[in-house]
Amino acid sequence: MFSNRYVRTIILSRVMLQLGIWIRNYAVLLFVSELTNNNPVYVSLISVVEFAPIFLFGLIGGTFADRWRPKRTMVWSDLLSALSVGAVLLALMNGGWIALLIGTFISASLSQFSQPSAMKLYKRHVSVEQLQGVMAMSQTLVAVFMVLGPVIGTFIFIQFGMNASLIVTAILFFGSSLVLATLPRDAEEPKSGDAGGFIKELKAGLRYIGSNESLRTLCLTFSAVGLASGLTQPLPIFLVIENLGQDKPFLQWLVMTNGAAMLVGGAVIIGMSKKVKPQLLLFMGLLVTAVCTIGIGASTKIWLTMILLVISGFFFPCIQGGIQTLIVRNTEGAFIGRVSGAIMPVFMGMMVIGMFISGYLKDTFSLVAVYVVSGVLTVIGASLLFPLMVQRRSKDEKRTAF
Incomplete structure (x- = not known):
């Protein structure tokens, strides 16, 4: 499977994204918990801004992903996620911690455009025989970060603080965008029967x-x-x-x-x-x-x-x-x-x-x-x-x- 350039590149991109997401999520959770003295309303809002985009933009993002070229969509999604984290860092340095929730919402929303595009590239460039193994590998990646993500995210926040956590997150998102940019140029998009x-x-x-x-x-x-x-x-x-x-x-x-x-x-x-x-x-x-x-x-x-x-x-x-x-x-x-x-x-x-x-x-x-x-x-x-x-x-x- 790793002989397939698309599989190698997308998996490496997902590693960087997963690591960035876990670092960001645990930094936001711990920071907001400390700042609000474990206020359950604000803590629950963290889950809302992480899950709400799936409802709001799941089908919308999937529709746009079908209209747009997959490589370009993924590159821009990760790049804009990195920029959103950078904007949140600037707002946080000026005392606007609510921007953390807004930035997390924006980043999670962009994922609804990126994920379907990855599925499209797998559909096009992975053989039927390898497809199931690639999907299992993707799930294994999620499992790895279920174990390591909380540990790494908590460690970086405790040792280096909120600003450092956001900087690392932005670097990882930007790195994912650069990795995806190495893929061959997208082919012209096939249209569904009643495109419009x-x-x-x-x-x-x-x-x-x-x-x-x-x-x-x-x-x-x-x-x-x-x-x-x-x-x-x-x-x-x-x-x-x-x-x-x-x-x-x-x-x-x-x-x-x-x-x-x-x-x-x-x-x-x-x-x-x-x-x-x-x-x-x-x-x-x-x-x-x-x-x-x-x-x-x-x-x-x-x-x-x-x-x-x-x-x-x-x-x-x-x-x-x-x-x-x-x-x-x-x-x-x-x-x-x-x-x-x-x-x-x-x-x-x-x-x-x-x-x-x-x-x-x-x-x-x-x-x-x-x-x-x-x-x-x-x-x-x-x-x-x-x-x-x-x-x-x-x-x-x-x-x-x-």
Whole structure:
């Protein structure tokens, strides 16, 4: 895979972006927490400015990504992100710390234009045989920074302060832009069948998803899995305190254990990507995750919780790698931006709904009950894949017959 110039370049760019994002996010979190004396309103606003752009600009960014040339879009997105961080630094030096939230929002918004463009380049320049391995590698990269990101971000902020954190972030974003600039010049963009104005193309993208059975299935699966993920997202701290009888700092060990298992799982999936079909990979990952989720919610033993987190983390790249591969394989190149820009907000929207009702469900029922509901929703998401798996099997049988 690394013999492919596009894979090497985009992965290196993602490494720099991920590192910059984690450094920025933890610096902002720690700085705002200190400055506002842990004011929950301002601390919660940090999550809002990080996630809101996915709702506001996911489909919009995907539509523009289909209209624009992918290399140029990614280069300018990263460059503008670097400039926005520099502007925030200048504002912060003049006492305007609210600019931190605005700058984070702008940078996260630009990512909604860059990410679909990366998918377009993979679609064009990565062979079908390697595609699943590349997607697994991307997920492995996310897992690496789930483990290292908080450590690096916290260390830089504590040792060097907010200004240094922002300077490093701007340098990393700018470096990513330079790395992407080394890619060959974009080819002329193919247009979708009813290309025209922006609104017309956006509607065409939605109609395309609605008419594609595989993409409709993935949307439904993503909805169920997003809601399931949101239900448990705010609750690990209660697992630590109520189920395991530990103090809050013990949570970092659970997170690192899960992240390390994701790293190993991603490496394994890269090796077996050519042998396992993506729909089977996704189905298997969801079922294992469902069982582990219920077990984690019910466990009162540290060793059992750790084992379940390892198993869950190991299979998590199956979910992300499988679904990203299916999106790329089942989408025409002219629509890839709009499809990826529409499906991710579906997941994030359902996740936020789950996060919103999670605490209420825990107080009304119990911690275990919420984890059981999450596990059941994940099973439902897996069951929705049956038509897709049957469809693929029938196509393979026909191909074999000929």
